[in-house]
Structure formats: C-alpha cells, structure tokens
Amino acid sequence: MSSFEMxxxxxxxxxxxxxxxxxxxxxxxxxxxxxxxxxxxxxxxKANSPLMLMALKIKTGETLKVTxxxxxxxxxTSIVAQIQDFLKG
Amino acid sequence: xxxxxxxxxxGLNAIVAEVFKVNPPAKLPEWSKTTTGTAAESQTLxxxxxxxxxxLARLGSTADETTAEIFEALGxxxxxxxxxxxxxxxxxxxxxxxxxxxxxxxxxxxxxAGDAAFEERIADLQDLSKRVQAAIAGIHVGLxxxxxxxxxxxxxxxxxxxxxxxTPAVVGVITVKGGPTSHTAIICxxxxxxxxxxxxxxxxxxxxxxxxxxxxxxxxxxDGTLADATKPLEFANTxxxxxxxxxxxxxxxxxxxxxxxxxxxxxxxFRTELLYLNESSQPSVERQSQLYAEILAAAPDGPITVRxxxxxxxxxxxxLNMPEEENPALxxxxxxxxxxxxxxxxxxxxxxxxxxxxxxxxxxVMAPMIATAAEAAEFAALARELGNFxxxxxxxxxxxxxxxxxxxxxxxxxxVGTNDLSQYLYAADRMNPSLxxxxxxxxxxxxxxxxxxxxxxxxxxxxxxxxxxSASDPAFAVLxxxxxxxxxxxxxxxxxxxxxxxxxxTREQAEGLAKNVLSAKNAEDTKSAAVAALSAL
Numbered sequence: 241m242s243s244f245e246m247x248x249x250x251x252x253x254x255x256x257x258x259x260x261x262x263x264x265x266x267x268x269x270x271x272x273x274x275x276x277x278x279x280x281x282x283x284x285x286k287a288n289s290p291l292m293l294m295a296l297k298i299k300t301g302e303t304l305k306v307t308x309x310x311x312x313x314x315x316x317t318s319i320v321a322q323i324q325d326f327l328k329g
Numbered sequence: 330x331x332x333x334x335x336x337x338x339x340g341l342n343a344i345v346a347e348v349f350k351v352n353p354p355a356k357l358p359e360w361s362k363t364t365t366g367t368a369a370e371s372q373t374l375x376x377x378x379x380x381x382x383x384x385l386a387r388l389g390s391t392a393d394e395t396t397a398e399i400f401e402a403l404g405x406x407x408x409x410x411x412x413x414x415x416x417x418x419x420x421x422x423x424x425x426x427x428x429x430x431x432x433x434x435x436x437x438x439x440x441x442a443g444d445a446a447f448e449e450r451i452a453d454l455q456d457l458s459k460r461v462q463a464a465i466a467g468i469h470v471g472l473x474x475x476x477x478x479x480x481x482x483x484x485x486x487x488x489x490x491x492x493x494x495x496t497p498a499v500v501g502v503i504t505v506k507g508g509p510t511s512h513t514a515i516i517c518x519x520x521x522x523x524x525x526x527x528x529x530x531x532x533x534x535x536x537x538x539x540x541x542x543x544x545x546x547x548x549x550x551x552d553g554t555l556a557d558a559t560k561p562l563e564f565a566n567t568x569x570x571x572x573x574x575x576x577x578x579x580x581x582x583x584x585x586x587x588x589x590x591x592x593x594x595x596x597x598x599f600r601t602e603l604l605y606l607n608e609s610s611q612p613s614v615e616r617q618s619q620l621y622a623e624i625l626a627a628a629p630d631g632p633i634t635v636r637x638x639x640x641x642x643x644x645x646x647x648x649l650n651m652p653e654e655e656n657p658a659l660x661x662x663x664x665x666x667x668x669x670x671x672x673x674x675x676x677x678x679x680x681x682x683x684x685x686x687x688x689x690x691x692x693x694v695m696a697p698m699i700a701t702a703a704e705a706a707e708f709a710a711l712a713r714e715l716g717n718f719x720x721x722x723x724x725x726x727x728x729x730x731x732x733x734x735x736x737x738x739x740x741x742x743x744x745v746g747t748n749d750l751s752q753y754l755y756a757a758d759r760m761n762p763s764l765x766x767x768x769x770x771x772x773x774x775x776x777x778x779x780x781x782x783x784x785x786x787x788x789x790x791x792x793x794x795x796x797x798x799s800a801s802d803p804a805f806a807v808l809x810x811x812x813x814x815x816x817x818x819x820x821x822x823x824x825x826x827x828x829x830x831x832x833x834x835t836r837e838q839a840e841g842l843a844k845n846v847l848s849a850k851n852a853e854d855t856k857s858a859a860v861a862a863l864s865a866l
Binding site for chain 2 (some may be wrong): 244249251253255257258259261262265266286288289290291294296297299300303306
C-alpha cells in the first residue's frame with residue numbers, strides 16, 4: 241500500500257485540544273484507514289487516540305505532518321482537508 | 330436567629346427550598362494484584378468501559394445539544410485505544426482491571442499536565458476513571474435525584490456527568506468547592522438555576538432543612554425566607570454626570586462600535602493581543618496601523634488607552650516563539666516579552682503612532698506585567714521616543730504597587746488590573762477552581778492595596794484608573810471612586826449600569842462608603858458595608 245504525506249497548520253487559538261482531537265479520531269475511525277500525525281522531524285502518533293494527539297501538546301501556529309496510508313489519493317486529500325478544517329477553531 | 334453560610338453567588342434570583350444532599354459515592358477499593366490473568370481482567374475492563382459508555386450515551390441522549398457534545402467527547406476519551414493498551418500492559422504485570430485503568434489514566438494525566446488548556450480534560454478523565462473503577466467494584470455512582478418536588482441540591486462540586494443528571498426538581502444548587510468559573514457555576518448560570526458556590530460550611534447542611542439560596546447576597550440562609558433575599562441594587566437616573574469618568578474595555582472593531590453606543594467616555598483598556606492570535610506571521614507596520622486606525626476611529630469619544638501585547642505561553646501569539654513554561658502566569662508574559670521581541674513591541678508603538686496621526690485621536694499607551702520602576706522608565710522612554718502618547722503602566726504585580734511613589738515624573742498614569750493583582754497578591758492561580766474565594770475582589774487585602782495605590786498615585790501627581798473585571802460591578806465602581814481613582818473602565822455591557830451608580834452618589838457619599846468598607850475585616854463585611862451604604866441613598 242502506498243501512503244501520502246501532507247501538512248496542515250493549526251489555526252485554532254487553543255491549539256490541538258480535546259474537541260479537534262475527537263473530531264480527527266472520529267473521521268479516521270469512520271474512514272477505516274491508518275493516519276499518522278506529528279511534528280516535522282519527530283515521531284508521529286496514530287490518529288486513533290484522542291489522548292495521544294492531545295499529548296503532542298500542539299500549539300497555535302504549528303505545522304503538522306499528516307500521513308495517510310491508502311492507495312486512493314483522492315481519499316487522502318479529502319481526509320487531510322477535513323483535518324485542516326477541524327484545526328481552524 | 331437563622332444561620333448564614335457565605336460563598337460566591339451565581340445568578341440574580343433567590344429561591345427557598347428543602348436541602349437534598351448528594352453524598353460522595355462509597356470509597357473505591359485499593360488497587361491490588363490478582364492471579365486471574367490478563368485475558369479475564371481485560372474482559373472485565375472492556376465490560377466496565379462499555380457499561381460506563383452506555384451510561385454516558387443514555388445521559389447524552391436526553392441532554393441539550395451542548396451537553397450532548399460534551400458527552401460525545403467524553404466517550405472518545407473513555408474508549409481511547411491507546412489508553413486501553415496502556416491499561417493492558419499493567420494487567421500483564423498482574424494488576425487488576427481497576428488498577429490497570431486507573432494507572433493508565435494517571436500516566437496520561439501526567440503527559441497532559443502543565444497545560445492550562447487540558448486542566449479541565451484531566452479532571453474529566455479522572456472522573457471517568459472513577460466511574461470505570463466503580464463499575465468494576467459494583468459501586469453505584471449515579472446522583473439519584475428526585476424527579477418531582479423542589480430541592481436545593483448540596484454537594485462537593487458537580488462534574489459535567491453530574492449536572493447532566495439534574496432533574497426539573499433541582500431548583501437551587503450549593504457546592505462546597507468551585508469558583509465563579511467552575512463547571513457548576515457555568516451550567517447554573519446558563520440554566521438560570523440560583524446557586525452559591527464555594528460554601529465551605531455547606532458540609533454541615535442536613536437533608537430536609539429549608540434554605541434560602543441568595544446569590545446576590547453571596548450567601549445561603551438556613552430557614553431564611555424570600556423576604557430576606559438580597560435585592561440587586563438599582564439606581565435612580567439622576568441625569569447627573571458620573572462622579573468619575575466611565576470608560577469601556579474593548580478588544581476588537583466590533584467591541585469598539587458597540588462601546589460607542591454606550592455612555593462610555595473613551596476606552597480604558599484596549600486589549601491588543603486579540604488582533605494577533607489568528608495571524609501566522611507578524612503583520613507589517615502598515616497592516617497593523619490600518620487595523621488600529623479602523624478601531625480608533627470607531628471607538629467612543631475620549632482618550633483611548635491601548636495596552637501593548639499581553640501574551641504568554643498559556644495565551645500564545647503564533648508568530649512569537651513562546652516556549653512552554655512550568656508556571657505561565659509567573660513566566661515571560663506581557664512587557665517581559667521585550668527580552669526576545671523588542672522589535673515587535675516597537676512596531677506596535679510605531680503602528681499606533683501612525684494610526685493616531687491618521688485618526689487624530691488622543692492615545693494613551695500602557696505596558697502590562699510591569700514589576701519594577703526601572704521597567705516602567707524603560708517603557709516610558711521607548712513609547713515617548715516612538716510616538717506622541719500619554720504613557721502609563723498597568724499595576725498588576727504587588728512589587729510595582731509597593732514602589733508606586735518612585736513612578737513620580739516617570740509615567741503619566743497607572744491602570745490597575747484587579748484580576749491579575751488579586752492572583753499575584755493572594756498567590757492564587759486564576760485557573761484553579763478551588764481558590765475562587767481568594768480571588769473575590771471584595772477581599773480586604775485587595776481593597777486596602779487599591780486604597781494605597783490611589784492615594785500614592787495622587788500624591789505623585791499620577792492619574793489613576795482601574796480596568797479589571799471588578800470595575801464592571803456598579804457597587805465596586807462607587808468604592809473605587811471613593812478610594813480616589815480618577816476613572817474606571819468597564820466591560821461594554823456594564824458601562825451604563827456603572828455610570829448610573831456613579832451618577833447617583835456624591836463624592837462625600839462615595840468617600841463615606843469607602844471609609845466603612847476599609848474598616849471591614851472580611852470579604853463578606855466589605856461587600857455588605859458597600860451595599861448597605863448604597864441601599865440607604
């Protein structure tokens with residue numbers, strides 16, 4: 241299986257807090273694909289756990305790397321676009 | 330004589346009803362090891378999580394939309410896969426299901442600690458952990474509130490899961506802990522349920538006792554009647570000018586427009602950081618001056634007091650690098666940012682000068698979190714070099730309040746931020762719900778500090794003002810005028826109420842009120858001295 245790597249920016253003034261974390265996990269679980277989220281150059285975490293996402297302590301203004309493991313580029317783009325939307329606050 | 334218990338009131342309406350005590354659930358068993366094995370214990374844990382999840386779903390299905398969303402989010406935390414995996418790792422070590430889940434939650438709580446945005450979530454997570462452990466031990470944790478009748482429920486504090494179980498029979502609420510911003514207070518305010526929180530003596534209340542919940546009086550009266558309830562103060566419209574100028578607090582263009590619909594004379598606090606929170610890079614001087622010019626032009630007539638950036642690691646501005654700190658409230662915030670971001674503060678002052686010239690408005694500038702007279706002098710020199718402003722500093726730290734006479738000839742004005750001054754004076758974190766009573770502005774330690782600030786400012790020829798939340802309370806505003814402050818600045822929704830109060834009193838009356846308040850020895854007596862003086866008008 242191939243994977244697609246894209247970036248998103250956290251615009252939400254509180255950073256990556258409980259609400260967007262839950263929204264991302266719900267999206268990932270519904271889609272059935274594996275999604276990894278993390279800072280550039282650091283280890284990523286699986287986006288199936290809101291607590292792991294919150295424990296990254298991502299602040300407003302940070303750029304995140306999102307990796308979607310799928311062969312369907314359209315699906316990957318759509319997932320990343322929705323994650324970006326959740327991070328708008 | 331009826332017994333009076335004091336706390337912090339939520340809401341304006343009083344109620345009399347019977348006490349219904351919510352007892353804390355039975356103590357959870359100590360964590361222990363077992364020999365049943367990982368497979369059996371992890372099944373026990375799975376079942377317990379499923380039963381708590383079903384409880385949450387049931388509570389969420391009958392709740393309003395906001396509460397239902399809270400329950401959905403709690404469900405995600407409860408059923409978090411990584412949390413379960415961490416718990417299973419403890420089961421492998423021989424711990425019981427309850428112990429393994431409790432330990433895993435503690436580990437996540439530690440990972441999330443130290444970040445103000447997560448404090449409430451950690452509390453939610455620990456609440457869920459208790460529910461799961463209780464389900465395993467077969468302990469019942471529901472509140473079992475009556476469905477009919479009318480009761481004042483009394484408890485330690487109420488979590489989101491608790492308040493969602495409030496039935497129509499809950500007509501009043503008393504909590505032993507919690508402050509003005511606790512979950513209980515927020516829910517009661519939004520549902521108009523009269524409440525008094527932070528009532529330490531409420532532990533002694535008994536089921537069946539009749540109590541008056543008197544939020545305006547910040548008290549609970551055992552055997553009290555509605556006739557004993559404290560009335561919200563009302564002031565006759567005298568048509569006089571207020572005793573001191575009433576300015577408005579603003580943070581955006583919308584605020585500035587709304588403030589100009591009130592009777593405010595100028596702006597006493599323009600919080601500039603709100604303009605930068607959504608910018609991913611530092612805006613140019615041209616862009617900043619354009620934003621400022623729009624807001625200055627829309628603001629109510631009179632001088633406009635602009636506070637330079639007041640951000641910190643708990644309130645970060647995206648393009649200023651703000652490393653995490655152990656104690657953000659005591660960290661590099663406000664004017665202290667000049668250590669690493671002098672260019673940003675200079676650009677802010679240059680932009681304001683350009684906007685001042687463009688709009689022709691009178692601008693006062695002040696810096697937040699000033700701790701020494703040397704910092705005040707440094708800021709004053711910088712501001713005078715970059716613009717034609719009146720220059721001042723915020724008084725929020727006890728250290729600058731202690732050396733106020735040294736500011737003579739250094740600054741034109743001072744403005745007191747009572748929220749932060751309380752936090753630092755009482756060493757009480759504003760984010761901590763257990764410390765609400767110390768942050769009550771009617772605390773004598775704060776009021777006597779304010780008295781010294783006003784009189785020393787006057788002696789030093791410095792104009793003095795108060796722009797904290799307390800200046801939005803009409804009775805407190807009269808006290809501030811009586812203490813000798815030259816103006817107050819209120820949130821825009823309160824400007825007209827504060828003006829009405831300050832128009833209804835003479836200087837002699839305000840000074841008499843201040844004298845009585847200064848002689849009181851606790852927060853209850855200071856407030857009642859003020860209310861008594863105003864009721865007698």
